[in-house]
Amino acid sequence: MTEATDKTFARTDIMRFVKANIRDYALLLSLLFIMAFFQIATSAALQQTSFVDTLYLLFTDFGNVVKQGVLFKPVNMTNLILQNSYIVIMALGMLLVIVAGHIDLSVGSVSGFVGAVAAVMMVPWKIDPFLTMFACLALGALIGGGQGYFVAYHRIPAFIVTLAGMLIFKGLSLTVLGGASVGPFPKSFQLLSSGFVPDAFTVTAFGGPFNLLALLIGALVTALIIYFNVKERREQQAHGLAEEPDIIFIGRNVLIAIAFLGFSFLMARYKGLPNVLIVMFTLIALFVFITTRTTFGRRVYAMGGNEKASKLSGINTERMTLLIFTIMGALAALAGLVFAARLNVATPKAGLGFELEVIAACFIGGAAVTGGVGKIIGAVIGAFIIGVMNNGMSIMGIGIDWQQVIKGMVLMLAVFLDVYYKNKAA
Amino acid sequence: MGAEPILQMKNITKTFPGVKALTNVNLTVMPGEIHAVVGENGAGKSTLMKVLSGVYPAGSYDGAIDFEGSAREFKTIADSEGTGIIIIHQELALVPLLSIAENIFLGHEPARHGVINWFEAFARTKALLKKVGLEEHPNTLITNIGTGKQQLVEIAKALNKKVKLLILDEPTSSLNETDSNALLELLKGFKAQGISSILITHKLNEVLKVADRITVLRDGMTVDTLDTHTAKVSEDRIIKAMVGRELTDRFPARHSKIGETIFEVKDWSVYHPLHADRHVIKGINLHAKAGEVVGIAGLMGAGRTELAMSLFGRAYGQKITGEAVIHGKHADVSTIPKAMDAGLAYATEDRKTFGLVLIDHIKHNVTLANLGGVSRSSVIDENKELSVAQKYRKDLAIRCSSVFQTTINLSGGNQQKVVLSKWLFSGPDILILDEPTRGIDVGAKYEIYGIINQLAEAGKAVIVISSEMPELLGISDRIYVMNEGRFVAEMAAKDASQEKIMRAIMKSWDK
Numbered sequence: 020m021t022e023a024t025d026k027t028f029a030r031t032d033i034m035r036f037v038k039a040n041i042r043d044y045a046l047l048l049s050l051l052f053i054m055a056f057f058q059i060a061t062s063a064a065l066q067q068t069s070f071v072d073t074l075y076l077l078f079t080d081f082g083n084v085v086k087q088g089v090l091f092k093p094v095n096m097t098n099l100i101l102q103n104s105y106i107v108i109m110a111l112g113m114l115l116v117i118v119a120g121h122i123d124l125s126v127g128s129v130s131g132f133v134g135a136v137a138a139v140m141m142v143p144w145k146i147d148p149f150l151t152m153f154a155c156l157a158l159g160a161l162i163g164g165g166q167g168y169f170v171a172y173h174r175i176p177a178f179i180v181t182l183a184g185m186l187i188f189k190g191l192s193l194t195v196l197g198g199a200s201v202g203p204f205p206k207s208f209q210l211l212s213s214g215f216v217p218d219a220f221t222v223t224a225f226g227g228p229f230n231l232l233a234l235l236i237g238a239l240v241t242a243l244i245i246y247f248n249v250k251e252r253r254e255q256q257a258h259g260l261a262e263e264p265d266i267i268f269i270g271r272n273v274l275i276a277i278a279f280l281g282f283s284f285l286m287a288r289y290k291g292l293p294n295v296l297i298v299m300f301t302l303i304a305l306f307v308f309i310t311t312r313t314t315f316g317r318r319v320y321a322m323g324g325n326e327k328a329s330k331l332s333g334i335n336t337e338r339m340t341l342l343i344f345t346i347m348g349a350l351a352a353l354a355g356l357v358f359a360a361r362l363n364v365a366t367p368k369a370g371l372g373f374e375l376e377v378i379a380a381c382f383i384g385g386a387a388v389t390g391g392v393g394k395i396i397g398a399v400i401g402a403f404i405i406g407v408m409n410n411g412m413s414i415m416g417i418g419i420d421w422q423q424v425i426k427g428m429v430l431m432l433a434v435f436l437d438v439y440y441k442n443k444a445a
Numbered sequence: 446m447g448a449e450p451i452l453q454m455k456n457i458t459k460t461f462p463g464v465k466a467l468t469n470v471n472l473t474v475m476p477g478e479i480h481a482v483v484g485e486n487g488a489g490k491s492t493l494m495k496v497l498s499g500v501y502p503a504g505s506y507d508g509a510i511d512f513e514g515s516a517r518e519f520k521t522i523a524d525s526e527g528t529g530i531i532i533i534h535q536e537l538a539l540v541p542l543l544s545i546a547e548n549i550f551l552g553h554e555p556a557r558h559g560v561i562n563w564f565e566a567f568a569r570t571k572a573l574l575k576k577v578g579l580e581e582h583p584n585t586l587i588t589n590i591g592t593g594k595q596q597l598v599e600i601a602k603a604l605n606k607k608v609k610l611l612i613l614d615e616p617t618s619s620l621n622e623t624d625s626n627a628l629l630e631l632l633k634g635f636k637a638q639g640i641s642s643i644l645i646t647h648k649l650n651e652v653l654k655v656a657d658r659i660t661v662l663r664d665g666m667t668v669d670t671l672d673t674h675t676a677k678v679s680e681d682r683i684i685k686a687m688v689g690r691e692l693t694d695r696f697p698a699r700h701s702k703i704g705e706t707i708f709e710v711k712d713w714s715v716y717h718p719l720h721a722d723r724h725v726i727k728g729i730n731l732h733a734k735a736g737e738v739v740g741i742a743g744l745m746g747a748g749r750t751e752l753a754m755s756l757f758g759r760a761y762g763q764k765i766t767g768e769a770v771i772h773g774k775h776a777d778v779s780t781i782p783k784a785m786d787a788g789l790a791y792a793t794e795d796r797k798t799f800g801l802v803l804i805d806h807i808k809h810n811v812t813l814a815n816l817g818g819v820s821r822s823s824v825i826d827e828n829k830e831l832s833v834a835q836k837y838r839k840d841l842a843i844r845c846s847s848v849f850q851t852t853i854n855l856s857g858g859n860q861q862k863v864v865l866s867k868w869l870f871s872g873p874d875i876l877i878l879d880e881p882t883r884g885i886d887v888g889a890k891y892e893i894y895g896i897i898n899q900l901a902e903a904g905k906a907v908i909v910i911s912s913e914m915p916e917l918l919g920i921s922d923r924i925y926v927m928n929e930g931r932f933v934a935e936m937a938a939k940d941a942s943q944e945k946i947m948r949a950i951m952k953s954w955d956k
Contacts, residue, residue, distance in 0.1 A: 258831055260849075314816040314823045321813055324802035331760060331799050332814040332867065333785045391804050 033264045041440060046385060049433070050400050050407070057411030058088035089414050090407070093289035096282070101212060101361060103406035104295045105130065105354035107399055109373065110380040111306045112347035114398040117381050118310075119343050120323040120390025121170060121177035124374050125162075125184030129348060130355030131370025132188040133159050137356055138201035138365030141208060148208040156352050162188070163348015164341060171340035185374070193367045202364030212361035214294040230291035237283020240300070241276050248272055295357055302350075306395045319343065323390030376405055379426070383433040404429070449514055451476045451641050452530075452610055457496055457508035466492045467506070467665045474610065477639045479632055481652040484662035485687055485886035490645050493662070494612055498532050499525045513609070529609030533599045533616060539587045546570040546583035549602045573601040577631060591746070593624030600631065611635065612643040615884070617651060621745030621912070622947075629655045647884065649680045661686040688887055696919035697891065699898040703922065704735035708875045708906050713767035715755040725751050725762060727930040733875065733906035738897060740921030740938070741910045742946050748930040749910045750794055753877045757791035758784040771875065785814065790873035792864050794880035794910070796857075800864040803853040807845060808834035810852055810863050814871040837866035841896060858889025865896060876900060877908045882916060894920050914943045928953045 037044065059065070064080065064087040065073050076084055089095055109126050116123045137155045140146045146154075166184050170177045203209075220231040252268060255261040263271075286292055310316040321329045322336050330336050354373070359365045384401030386393030405426060412422045452474040459467040467489045474480045482490050495501050497510065499519030510517050512528055519525040522532075539548045546566050555565040570583035579597040587595060596616055603611055613632075617625035625648075632642050632655055646652060652659060653673065661669040661683065669686040671678050684695075710731040717723035726748050733739045741749050754761035756769060758781030769776045771787050778784040784791075793799035801810055811834045812819050819830040834848040841862045845855060852863055861881060868876060878897070882890040897920055900907050911917050917924055917938075924941050926934035926949040934949035 254828060258828070260831075260847075312824050312827075314820050314825060317809065317813075317816055317825060320805065321802050321809070324804045325798075327799045328802055329813065331757075331781065331791070331793060333758075333782045333871075334813075335780075335782065391802070 033267060036262065036264055036267065045436065045440075046383075046397060046400050050404050053404055053407050053411075054090060057407060057414070058090040059084055061089040061411055061414040063087040063089070090411055091285065093285045095410070095414075096285045097289050097293060099406060099410050100293055100296050100299070102410065103402060104212075104293075104299050105357045105361075106373065106376050106380060106406065107299055107402045108302060108350050108354045108357065109347075109377040110384075110398040110402045111302055111395060112343075112350035113377045113381050114306075114384070114386060114393050114395055115310070115319055115343050116177070116347050117378075117386045117388070118323045118390060118393045119319050119340060120326065121340070121343070122378065123163075123166070123177065123181045123344065123347050123351075124378075125166065125181040125188060126347065126351040126354075126377055127370040127373035127375075128185045128188035128192070129159060129162055129351040129370070130358060130373060131367075132162075132192040132195070133352040133355035134359035134365045134369050135192040135195040135201070135367070137208075137359055138204070139195055141204055142201050148205050151208070152211075152356060155356055156349050159352020159355070160345045160349040163351065164345040166348070167341040167344025170344060171337040177344075189371075192369070196365060196367050198367060200364050200366045202362075204360065204363055209360050209363055210294060211298075212293075212295050212357050213363075215291045216294060216297060218291055225288055227288065230287040230289075233287040233291040234280075234283050236292060237279055237286070240283075241279040244275055244279070245272050248275075298353075298357075303395065303399055310395050315339075315342075320391055323392070325391075377402075379430045380405055383430060385437055401433075404433075448476055450474060450511075451478075451513055452497075453509075453511040454493070454497060455509045455511070457493065457506055457510075459492055459496055459501060459506040465665060467496070469508075470662065470665070470667050472660055472667070473670075474641050474643060475657075476641055477636050478657045479636055479642045479644060479655050481644045481646065481656035481659045482662065483646065483649065483652060483659060483683060483687060485888060488662040488687070488886075489665040490662055491614065492665075494532060494614065494643075494645065497525065498522055498530060498612070526606055529607055530612065531603040531606055531608045531610070532612040532614065533596070533603060535615040537592075537595050537599055539595055539598060541588040542586060544584050544586055545574070545581060545590075545598050545601075548587055548598060549573060549583075549605055551602075553605070569605070570601070573604055574598075576604060577601045578627065591624075593620045593627070593745075596620065596624070596628060597631075600628075608640060610641045610643065612645070614645045615647065616644070617646065617648060623744070625651065647886070649683050652683070653678065653680065659683065663687060684887055695887070695891065695915075697895045697898055699901070701738070701901065701922050702736045704737075704904060706732050706734045707772055708733040708908075709770040710756065711768045711770065713752065713756070713769075714765070715751060715762035716764040718762050721763060725930050726755060729767070729930075729932055731908075731925065731932070733908055735874075735904045735906055736901050737923065738901050738907045738909060738921045740917035740924040741908065741927055742914060742917050742924055743912075743927035744950060745912065747927045747950075749927050750879055751930075752927070753791055753879055753908070753910060756784070757781060757789055757877065760791075785871060785873070788874035789877070790814075790868040790871055790875070791877045792861075792868050792879060792881060794883060796860050796864050800867075801852045801860060804851065806849045806851050807838065807843065807855075807863055808848040811837055811848075811866045811870055814867050818870060818872075833870060834866075837870065841866055841869075842892060856885075856889070858885040858892070861885055861889070861893060862896075865893070869900075873905065875906045875908070877910070879910045880912065881909060882911070882913070890916075914946055917946075918943070926950060 062084045064076060064084045109130065113123060113126065133155050136158060137151050140151045140154065141148055162184070166180050169175045169180045216232065218230045218232045222229045222231045252261055283292070310319070318329065318334050318339055321332070322334065322339055326336055355370060358369055362369070380402035381393060381398045382388070382401070383404055384393065384397030384399070386398065408426060408429065409422065412425065450473045452472070454470065454472040457467050457470045458465070470489065470493055472482070472493065482493070484490050496506050499521050502520045503518035510519070512530065517528065540551065543551070549570050550566050554561045555569070556562060567583045574581060574583070577597045577600050579594055579601065581590060581594060587598065600611070616628055620628065629651060632644070635642060644652070644656060656673055659671040659673065659678065660667060661671070663686070671683070710729060713726055713729040713731070714724070715726035717725050729752060743749050751761050755765055756778060759765055759779055760781060769778045776787040778787055778789060797803060802813065808830060812830050816825065819826055819833055831848070837843065838845065838848055843859050843862045843866070845859060852860055855863065881897070882893050885893070897907055897909065909917065909921060918941055921938045924936050924938055924946070925932045926946050928950045931953070933953035934946070936945065
């Protein structure tokens with residue numbers, strides 16, 4: 020019976036597979052669509068044109084319109100990464116928190132507070148930046164762990180604990196900074212956000228200096244991802260479990276290759292790979308690994324799926340919760356450092372509203388409020404969907420008021436579609 | 446009974462994408478009749494009732510429904526309730542933190558301009574509670590009364606809606622013997638008042654006790670309608686119709702090879718987790734030998750689950766005293782991981798709430814209690830995990846499309862097999878199985894008994910808690926009888942009988 024079933028799986032036609040997995044692909048396609056849309060919408064060729072002219076240009080001179088778009092310009096892509104890195108970093112931890120069935124409203128305040136503490140340590144107290152960074156990460160972990168303690172061992176809903184935390188740390192960052200902005204920071208600290216991986220070669224190409232190292236790293240990462248994908252597929256095939264049709268598997272990997280190579284090419288044409296991009300990618304890879312391959316990750320999903328059953332299966336759910344919030348706290352601290360380093364100043368307003376974008380990223384990415392469901396890659400794509408929209412709408416000159424309205428509607432639409440397809444599949 | 450039938454369901458056919466759930470099913474209920482609908486899980490009982498109550502609206506199925514002589518097309522549950530057809534589901538639909546009166550009148554509050562007349566509601570609640578024989582104040586919160594009484598509140602709620610045909614889906618599955626009997630008596634009382642009932646149950650002894658007629662469903666078809674008044678109907682006769690074959694033996698044969706005592710509990714005492722002065726387990730002494738199946742009999746509320754859970758890493762209770770001895774040595778069972786390390790496993794009575802991660806698939810559920818067994822330095826070896834899941838799927842004959850099937854979509858019997866797989870993979874020496882066959886059909890029960898036998902043959906000590914006495918008598922070597930937190934009798938299964946067990950319980954109450 021096993022073999023017969025598996026064979027039918029292998030023969031499953033492409034359409035049915037796509038239909039069954041539409042939710043996974045829909046997210047990636049949405050991001051691509053949004054990026055394409057803003058590439059066109061931000062095109063210099065369309066500035067100051069009437070609606071009719073815009074339509075006319077789109078039909079007659081589409082290539083030129085796309086070419087003049089701002090979104091994919093190397094400098095803007097670099098900005099996009101820098102602007103969103105702290106959201107992505109926090110979304111990684113938030114996904115764990117949400118999958119475990121909790122929520123953390125305090126991450127914005129905590130990141131602002133940690134940024135403030137770092138500023139005070141480095142500027143008036145003149146403590147070494149690296150020591151400061153370590154101390155601040157530890158502080159974040161401690162804050163997260165403290166909140167996690169109340170959630171885990173006293174069973175106070177995370178919503179309430181972290182709501183309290185949000186107020187507390189918002190207030191504390193004001194106190195720490197004395198209501199003023201503190202900066203600028205030592206050069207070595209600024210490099211965290213504004214630094215680039217130095218080029219090992221000196222090449223001039225495509226009408227300017229070209230960071231060959233960035234392209235090589237991009238190629239290496241692409242090769243690694245494809246290698247792991249192929250390896251996984253081999254193993255699936257060995258067990259007769261490869262459900263994905265060949266053509267989709269190949270197509271998916273070609274797309275990944277184009278995206279990564281194209282992206283590193285763009286980066287290479289500007290200043291190369293930002294340091295924070297390396298940090299971000301390392302963390303994404305680490306968290307994908309943790310959630311999909313480790314016992315810790317599995318337990319998080321089990322806990323969110325059914326806490327009582329997990330507890331009765333010998334999982335120490337209290338310790339897990341404590342650990343998850345500790346990780347979240349450390350990531351919030353890192354995000355706070357990145358944000359402070361980017362602005363080169365710590366302000367009392369830093370981190371304001373970050374929690375909303377981070378939580379929205381996870382839910383756009385397909386995480387379920389009830390827990391037990393969600394993927395790291397989903398949260399990352401969700402964060403970039405928000406990031407691209409922020410970036411694109413700012414370039415288009417849309418006011419902050421309407422930006423919020425539109426982002427709210429996108430969140431609603433994303434979750435609605437997710438729920439709709441889930442119910443349809445059931 | 447020459448009268449016109451109150452309900453006629455004619456040639457009901459209901460298809461879901463890819464599955465034919467019902468094929469030309471006929472069901473006729475006479476006025477003032479208790480009609481039992483029996484069948485294995487998946488036979489189509491619930492689907493049939495959903496068609497009747499309008500959960501599946503008219504048009505989504507083929508066939509006709511006549512109620513009180515006229516054709517009906519129910520589009521919603523409100524339509525069917527409006528005509529007096531009321532279903533009480535297995536999972537009760539009461540709001541725990543509202544009072545009895547508030548629950549009874551939920552959605553039908555006696556109100557004028559939206560202002561509720563609580564005096565009228567209380568007065569009517571009192572009258573209704575009297576009818577169902579429930580002595581509770583209308584103000585009592587649902588959460589503060591037991592399942593048996595909650596069931597009665599549901600029935601009172603139905604009476605308030607002018608019920609003509611009452612449908613009860615597994616009403617006694619979570620009730621003890623006394624409450625079950627009281628409920629069945631109540632149905633008989635309704636019968637005298639001309640209210641018809643449809644009783645859906647797995648408990649055939651109850652069917653024989655109260656039903657006038659029995660409709661047997663198998664694979665979505667009506668296979669038999671038996672009249673208990675015209676012919677002598679036996680349980681075996683019904684089972685034969687349900688499974689389509691003669692079940693000569695409801696319990697697989699086994700030859701016990703009993704070895705050394707491997708598990709001992711000495712003077713185990715537990716207090717209630719919230720009410721610190723309530724002594725729930727009062728000094729239990731228990732032992733189990735390798736290769737032995739030990740049954741624990743008792744009524745609901747006797748403390749059997751509480752005993753098991755308190756032993757399993759203090760998952761229940763407080764102020765726990767006593768000693769657990771495993772393989773002759775004192776065992777630390779103070780937390781669940783420690784209890785598991787000591788060799789214990791506990792499969793809960795409520796597999797959906799406490800046993801499975803329902804949104805996850807079989808593979809992940811099987812390895813959940815022993816992730817260390819499929820991982821190296823905390824990294825899961827997917828291939829190993831897969832082969833483990835495949836092995837248990839084969840060994841325990843879990844019926845599924847693949848081990849990647851979500852457990853929520855499995856039948857009760859197969860869900861239970863997944864739970865058992867999980868605990869088998871944790872490699873215990875002592876397994877405590879709490880109501881391992883609750884709510885699963887006859888065929889799957891037989892398979893579960895087979896698994897229990899294999900475990901015993903492999904030298905494990907198996908402790909089975911069950912409310913079904915024939916089951917305990919059929920599979921155990923030795924039986925403890927528990928009542929009010931104490932073991933009140935111990936007997937070898939071959940000397941035991943249902944009467945003996947009941948007598949032991951009754952005698953313990955007299956003390």
